[in-house]
Amino acid sequence: MLTQVVTYAPEDPVHDAAIEDINKEAFGPGRFARAAYRIREGGPHDRALSFVALNGEHVVASVRLTPIHIGTTSALLLGPLAVRPAWKNQGIGAALMRTSMEAARVAGHHLVILVGDEPYYAPFGFRQIPRHLIEMPAPVEPTRFLACELKPRALEDVQGRVRHHAASSQD
16 A cells, blocks of 8 residues: 655656656557657756656656757746646645746746646746747647746747757757
8 A cells, every 4th residue: 555655856767667657647649749749759858857756666746847949048848747646636746846847947947838727837837828929849729838937027029939959959
């Protein structure tokens, strides 16, 4: 039987298989067709800004931040954020969000974007992105395309296509 004790830690390569299982369970095979996934397959996420929730050595949830460019602006793409079903509704996802966003802020990042439900992400500072300013590599429901300014006015004058940081350096 699992105890309900959860600790939070930076993601480590040893967590990769469990994180893949959690994402498969949460998002299914359709995750590979999503716009955010297309960006993520352009290169690695930032392990220093990505975290896991652990029950002992078992990964019960994770969140990742991936370095991106929006036009010429550096930013981060948040996601996936996923929690195993038996561990949902205990504040684990929220704790991971707070941890990753604070790590991004401390590391000097100014802007984080994601595709998700505004009612869930609004308490962390996310708001809808004004239409037609930022373009994802595949269609995204405009009401689910969100940004959080870690520095005031970080979204101002940001426009262009979103691509992985590694893909940007190849341009």
